[in-house]
Amino acid sequence: MDFWSDFLYFFSFQDTNINNVLIGTSVLGFTCGIVSVLVVLSKKALIVDAISHAVLPGICIGFMFTGVKNPIYLSIGGMAAGAAAVYLVDWISRISRIKKDASIAISLSVLFSFGVILLNIIQHSGNSNQSGLTDFLFGKAATIIESDLYLFLAVFTLVIFILTVFYQHLKIALFDAGFAKTIGLSERLSQGLISGLVIISTAVGIQTVGIILMSALLISPASAALFWTNNFKKAILISGSFATLSSVLGVFISFLSADMPTGPWIIVVLSGFALFSAFFSKKGIITKKLRAKMDDSYNLSEKEN
Amino acid sequence: MFDFWIILTACIIAINSSLLGSFLVLRKMSLIGDALSHSVLPGIVIAFLISGEINSFWMLIGASVFGVFAILIIDWLNRFGGFGKDSAIGIIYTLLFAIGIILITSIAKNSDIDVDCVLFGDINTVPLLPKILAIPVPTFNLLIIAVVVILTLLLGLKGFKISTFDKNHAQTLGVSITFWNYLLLGLASVSTVFSFDSVGAIMVIGLIVIPPSFANIITRKLSRFLIISASFAVSSCILGHCIAIYLDIPTVPTIGFLMGLILILTLIFQTFNKNLQQHT
Amino acid sequence: MIKKEHSPILEVHDLTVTYDSKPALYNASFGIPKGSMVGLVGPNGAGKSTLLKALMELVPHSNGYVKFFNENLDSVRKKIAYVPQKESVDWDFPATVFDIVEMGRYGNKSLFKRLNKEDKEIAKEALAEVKMLEYADRHISELSGGQQQRVFIARALAQKADIYLMDEPFAGVDVASEKTIVNILVQLQNEGKTIFVVHHNLQTAVEYFDWMILINKNIVASGPTKDVFTPELLQKTYDGNLTTLEQIGQVIQNKQFSTRKS
Numbered sequence: 001m002d003f004w005s006d007f008l009y010f011f012s013f014q015d016t017n018i019n020n021v022l023i024g025t026s027v028l029g030f031t032c033g034i035v036s037v038l039v040v041l042s043k044k045a046l047i048v049d050a051i052s053h054a055v056l057p058g059i060c061i062g063f064m065f066t067g068v069k070n071p072i073y074l075s076i077g078g079m080a081a082g083a084a085a086v087y088l089v090d091w092i093s094r095i096s097r098i099k100k101d102a103s104i105a106i107s108l109s110v111l112f113s114f115g116v117i118l119l120n121i122i123q124h125s126g127n128s129n130q131s132g133l134t135d136f137l138f139g140k141a142a143t144i145i146e147s148d149l150y151l152f153l154a155v156f157t158l159v160i161f162i163l164t165v166f167y168q169h170l171k172i173a174l175f176d177a178g179f180a181k182t183i184g185l186s187e188r189l190s191q192g193l194i195s196g197l198v199i200i201s202t203a204v205g206i207q208t209v210g211i212i213l214m215s216a217l218l219i220s221p222a223s224a225a226l227f228w229t230n231n232f233k234k235a236i237l238i239s240g241s242f243a244t245l246s247s248v249l250g251v252f253i254s255f256l257s258a259d260m261p262t263g264p265w266i267i268v269v270l271s272g273f274a275l276f277s278a279f280f281s282k283k284g285i286i287t288k289k290l291r292a293k294m295d296d297s298y299n300l301s302e303k304e305n
Numbered sequence: 306m307f308d309f310w311i312i313l314t315a316c317i318i319a320i321n322s323s324l325l326g327s328f329l330v331l332r333k334m335s336l337i338g339d340a341l342s343h344s345v346l347p348g349i350v351i352a353f354l355i356s357g358e359i360n361s362f363w364m365l366i367g368a369s370v371f372g373v374f375a376i377l378i379i380d381w382l383n384r385f386g387g388f389g390k391d392s393a394i395g396i397i398y399t400l401l402f403a404i405g406i407i408l409i410t411s412i413a414k415n416s417d418i419d420v421d422c423v424l425f426g427d428i429n430t431v432p433l434l435p436k437i438l439a440i441p442v443p444t445f446n447l448l449i450i451a452v453v454v455i456l457t458l459l460l461g462l463k464g465f466k467i468s469t470f471d472k473n474h475a476q477t478l479g480v481s482i483t484f485w486n487y488l489l490l491g492l493a494s495v496s497t498v499f500s501f502d503s504v505g506a507i508m509v510i511g512l513i514v515i516p517p518s519f520a521n522i523i524t525r526k527l528s529r530f531l532i533i534s535a536s537f538a539v540s541s542c543i544l545g546h547c548i549a550i551y552l553d554i555p556t557v558p559t560i561g562f563l564m565g566l567i568l569i570l571t572l573i574f575q576t577f578n579k580n581l582q583q584h585t
Numbered sequence: 586m587i588k589k590e591h592s593p594i595l596e597v598h599d600l601t602v603t604y605d606s607k608p609a610l611y612n613a614s615f616g617i618p619k620g621s622m623v624g625l626v627g628p629n630g631a632g633k634s635t636l637l638k639a640l641m642e643l644v645p646h647s648n649g650y651v652k653f654f655n656e657n658l659d660s661v662r663k664k665i666a667y668v669p670q671k672e673s674v675d676w677d678f679p680a681t682v683f684d685i686v687e688m689g690r691y692g693n694k695s696l697f698k699r700l701n702k703e704d705k706e707i708a709k710e711a712l713a714e715v716k717m718l719e720y721a722d723r724h725i726s727e728l729s730g731g732q733q734q735r736v737f738i739a740r741a742l743a744q745k746a747d748i749y750l751m752d753e754p755f756a757g758v759d760v761a762s763e764k765t766i767v768n769i770l771v772q773l774q775n776e777g778k779t780i781f782v783v784h785h786n787l788q789t790a791v792e793y794f795d796w797m798i799l800i801n802k803n804i805v806a807s808g809p810t811k812d813v814f815t816p817e818l819l820q821k822t823y824d825g826n827l828t829t830l831e832q833i834g835q836v837i838q839n840k841q842f843s844t845r846k847s
Contacts, residue, residue, distance in 0.1 A: 045391035046336055053507070092569075095576050097677055098518045102335040106518055109511030110565025113558035116425060116507075120555050137424065138406060212343070212424070216399030223392045259411035264403035271400035278386045285385055331678055464696040467688050470680055473673040474740070477641045478692030479662045521679070525724040530679045 006256055016146075018255060024144035025208045025247035025266065027152045028201075029217070031159050033243030035201045036222035037236050038194045041174040045219045046101065047089055047195075050108040051202050052214035054085030056115030058203075059136055060122060071151050071207070078203035085111055086195045112211075139210035139263030141251065148207070155204050159197055163236075166193055171232050208247070209263035216267045217243065220274040227277035227284060246270040310441055311556065312546050314431050317447040318500040319512055319538035321454050325493045326513035327520065327534045331469050336391075337376065337490065338513035340398040341497045342506035344375035346405030349501070354412060365446070365498055372494030375401055425557050426505030446499050454492055458531075465489065466527060504557050511561040512538055519568050522575065541567065587615055588808035594619040594779050595640070595748065599649035602632070602639045608802065609635045612649070615807040617796060622774050623781045624794030624810075628823050631801040633783045634670060637752050640781075641667050653748060663692055666746035668737050670753055676726050682736050683721040686712050689743030711742035716765055731762025738766060748779045755784065767793060787819075 009015070039048060055078040062077025063069065085107050092103035135143070163170070172180045173190035181187060198218065206214050225239035250266030279286045322338075329337055345368035352367025375397055382393040437445045458465070467475045468485040476482060497509050504512075520534040545560030552559075593616030600613040610632040617623050625633050638644045640651050642658055653661045666689070689711065690704040712718045715735040725733055734754055741749055749770075755763050770780055770793070784790050790797065790810075797813040799805040799822040806813045806822075 040389070040392060043389060043391065045389065045395050046339075049336075049339065049395065088569075092572065096522050096572055098521055099330075099333050099335075099677070101333050102330050102514050102518050102521075105335045105339060105510055105514040106565060106568065108339070109507055109515065109561050110569075112507050113511065113561030113565070116558035117554050117562060120558075124553075213399050213403055215395050216403070219392050219395035220399075223388060223396060227387065257411070261406060261410045264406040264410075267399055267403040268407065271396055271403070274396050278382065278388065283387060285387070331675070460697050463691055463700075466680070466684075467691050467696075469675065470678045470685070470688065471669070471674045473638075473641075473643055473669040474667065474688070475691075476643055477662070477665070477667040477669075478744075479659065480691070480696065521677075525679045526681060527679045527684065 003256070018251075020146055020149060021141055021144045021262070022248065022251050024149055024152055025141050025251055025262070026244045027149070027156050028205050028208050029243035029245075029247035029266070030240040031152075031156045032201050032205045032217040033221040033225075033240035034159060034163065034236050035197045036218050036220070036243065037225065037232075037239045038170065038174065039198060039218050040222035040226065042191075042194050044194065044198065045215070046104050047086065048198060048202065048215040048218045050085045050089055050104045050111070051082040051199055052206060052211050053108045053115075054081045054111035055203055055206055055214075056136065056211055057081050057111055057118055058084075058115075060115055060118035063122060064118070071148055071204075075151065075203045078206070079199050081111065082199035082202055083195075086199065135210075136206055137210050137212065138261065139206065139208050139213070141208045141262035141266075142254065144207070152204060155200055159201060162193065162197060166190075170194070174232075209266055213263055213267045216270060220267075220270045221246075224270075224274040224277040227281035242273045243270065246273065308546065308550070310431055310444060311428055312543055314428060314441070314444045314447060314503055315542040315546065315556070315560065316539045317444065317451050318496075318504055318509075319516070319542045320535050321447070321451050321496040322500060322509060322512035323516035323534045323538035324454060324458055324531060325489065325496055327517040327531055328465050328469060328489055329493060329513060330517040330521065332489075335514045336394055337493065338497070338510045340375055340379060340394045341372050341494050342501065342509040343398040343402040345369075345372045345494075345498050345501055346506075347371055347401050347408060348498075350405055350408040350412075354408070368498040368501065369495050371401065372498055373491065376490050376494065424505045424507055425555065426501070426503045426508060428503045428556055431503060443499070443503050447503075450496055450499055454496060457488070457492060461485070461488065508557045508561050511564060515561075515564040515568055516541075519564075519571065522568075522571065537564075537567075587804060587806065588812070589616070592619075593617055594654060595781070596652045596655070597640070597649070598652075600636070600639055600646060600651060601648040602635050602644055603647045604635075604644075608647075610639065610800075611803045613800070613804045614649075615798060615804050617779065617781065617798075617807075619779055620774065620777050621779060621796040622770060622794050623779070623796045623798060624784045624790045625782065625798045625800060626784055626787065626790050626822070627800035627805075629785075631822075633785075633800060634752055636800065637667075637750055637781075637783055640750060641665070663744075664747040666741035666744040666749050668741045668749070668751040668754055670756075671730075671733065671737075674725075674737075679724070681722050681724060682717060682728070683708065683712065685725060685736055686739045686743050689740040692744060707745065708739075708743045711739040712736075714742055714769060715739045729759065729762075731758040734758050735762055735765060738769060742769070746778070748781065749773060751780070751782045753783050753785065755786065755789070790814075 039045060058077040058079070058081025059074045060077075061081070062074045066073045088107040088111075089100070089103045092098050092106060093100045098106070169185060170190055170193065172183075172185060173187065177187060180190065201218065202214055205217055209217050221239040221243040222235065224242050225235045228238055229235050246266050246269040249269045250262050253265045254260040254262040278284055281287065326338065329335055348367035348369070348371030349364050352364040356363040379393045379397050382388045382397070383390045386393070388396070431441050431443055434441045434443060436442065440448070464480065464485045467478070467480055468482050472482055493513075500509050516534040516538040517530070519537045520530045523533055524530050541564045542560055545563045546556050548563065549556040549559040596616045598614050600610065601608065602610040613636060625636065627633055635644060639646060651658065653665060658665070686708040687700060687704070690700055690708060693704075709718065712721060715738055717732060717735050717739060720728065720732065725736060728736065738751070738754065741751070754766055758766070770782075773780055782794070784793070791814055794810055796808070797810045798807040799813060799818055801822050801824065806818045
């Protein structure tokens with residue numbers, strides 16, 4: 001009975017605090033879900049990891065300059081650091097024989113280490129505002145307030161805007177980079193756009209799930225969605241829906257029990273969708289096996305006749 | 306003596322990770338370190354819940370099991386599940402890490418396992434821990450692993466070399482690629498687990514990737530590659546700890562940052578030199 | 586036309602290989618005599634490399650068997666050397682030319698044992714034979730395509746095998762390197778070794794090989810070059826592909842010309 005009364009309370013949307021968290025995580029979830037399709041199709045899955053870890057020093061520097069925990073300043077710092085990470089990964093693998101995977105891991109650990117050192121300096125500086133900066137490591141969904149929502153909505157609008165304006169550009173670049181080049185579309189522009197969208201959504205997305213789990217929010221939704229459709233537009237919608245649904249469920253689970261963290265639950269639900277899709281979608285492993293078995297038995301009965 | 310144990314522990318971890326990392330980097334598997342260092346978390350927590358002790362032998366077993374499990378499942382999803390390799394790594398390690406965090410904050414919340422420590426480790430407490438033969442337990446364990454790692458690499462150098470350089474040729478000589486692959490991943494996962502509670506997840510990634518990458522831009526001979534990789538890691542640890550004490554900042558991230566800084570400066574120096582040579 | 590060989594050094598029976606349930610090679614059956622220089626010829630995508638890989642069990646067999654010296658591959662591995670296409674190699678691996686040739690000796694004993702003086706001597710000789718000794722300390726990525734190919738042939742020579750399988754050893758190779766390689770192959774044949782080469786240039790194929798196998802998903806013909814290299818069989822192999830047919834016509838003309846001359 002307890003569960004159902006909690007359920008009703010939660011989904012009747014009467015608690016403003018819960019609503020803020022719910023709207024905030026859902027908007028961010030949908031934003032990241034959309035960008036996720038670009039990430040997976042452009043095979044940038046692991047650079048996301050470098051970007052999200054790099055956001056930490058950016059946030060720290062943003063805080064050190066302003067001395068306040070204003071999400072806008074912190075996000076700007078985070079975006080700058082994310083851009084630095086993308087550049088670093090690119091630079092290392094371009095000028096040396098170090099491979100891309102290694103340059104991602106190098107950038108990730110260097111920038112994150114730098115962030116931890118800065119975090120330590122801030123903590124020892126005695127600025128009382130600093131408490132809560134470590135929340136960025138694992139997300140702070142439960143503390144989303146109304147003013148945060150404006151930032152999230154602004155980012156959401158920006159992402160949708162860029163996606164609509166450059167829709168065909170991105171679609172061709174993702175589908176056939178060689179063809180895109182021959183018809184004169186700039187590869188730099190499309191790659192830059194994708195990186196830019198990843199950086200923007202990472203800098204705000206870490207507020208729900210945190211730095212470490214951020215890459216899941218930009219990999220899993222599209223990985224799941226691409227099992228269900230081959231259509232670019234549909235993939236974007238399905239991916240966004242998976243991420244939103246996971247956010248709602250994650251918030252609900254952490255509402256049920258005070259001990260349950262929101263961010264990690266969002267990720268667990270999301271990974272659940274991805275694995276479920278891998279097994280049971282029409283392109284899934286189990287579905288394929290079943291179909292092969294049915295075909296076999298069909299062939300057999302045909303032969304008997 | 307206090308700093309001695311810290312530096313010694315860091316150096317042993319540095320040697321293990323940089324040597325195994327050399328082959329991981331050459332096989333373009335650098336990000337396996339990333340996956341491993343995060344995936345072991347639920348194993349550590351579950352083993353703690355069962356045994357009720359921190360730093361216990363069981364914790365390490367639990368973590369190793371999860372490390373190997375993560376590698377197997379990533380490999381499987383990549384081969385049969387229709388995921389790209391990058392996506393498979395990204396999905397599995399975040400899932401396992403998320404489960405670990407959930408376990409820590411809900412069921413194991415009264416334990417001493419703390420989420421920050423998972424990322425940065427707690428190398429400064431090493432000298433305070435119980436001792437075996439006058440050596441702190443983690444250092445002692447790591448020493449044993451170092452012996453195993455170095456012996457395996459010395460004896461199996463040819464196997465690692467040939468299975469990395471040319472898989473087809475190795476197979477035609479009757480060399481099992483799978484065996485050498487899992488031997489490397491198994492060692493890497495045990496070494497990561499044992500390093501985990503001293504230096505944390507992020508530092509393990511750094512030690513696996515940065516020293517070999519440094520060696521890679523310096524030399525093109527395998528024996529020198531391994532020696533440079535290990536000595537780079539060790540000297541960074543010693544220097545990093547001294548800088549950390551001097552500036553009063555934490556040791557572990559200082560080492561990570563220092564290694565990256567040296568690597569990046571070397572790269573800048575190299576390109577600068579190359580340009581200079583081209584102009585003259 | 587598939588010539589039966591009574592005591593073949595390599596025997597292939599009903600070999601079928603499929604990739605993702607699409608057949609790449611059907612029911613290949615043939616045998617080759619000891620000491621011959623065999624050319625495996627066919628159009629692109631005909632399954633030439635697949636056949637070679639299947640011989641070395643690098644790709645799984647769906648059906649059929651392969652026998653070397655009348656035995657399974659595993660018991661005679663040491664007697665067989667394989668030169669893969671260059672793609673299978675990691676070009677950034679920190680290994681010198683000498684390191685690579687040395688790897689040819691790895692198959693001869695347990696990987697856990699060290700190489701001895703004799704092994705090093707053999708590797709050196711092999712490198713000298715392909716005229717690459719002066720490059721021993723270079724990194725492979727610093728060599729030209731032809732030089733790289735010579736290094737891999739040296740690695741195979743260091744294996745001291747009886748059968749040599751080579752996948753397109755002349756692809757992307759300069760004239761000088763091609764000559765060196767051909768000389769080595771002739772020398773190997775004179776020593777009584779058997780050589781099996783995937784080749785795509787019809788014009789040179791006639792010159793180089795005394796035994797030829799024509800392949801297009803299945804074996805079209807296998808036998809001495811003079812019996813196999815006929816317009817009918819070549820047309821059958823190349824499916825009436827025009828440009829190739831023209832080439833064939835030319836080659837056959839040249840061949841008749843040269844036979845008349847001699």
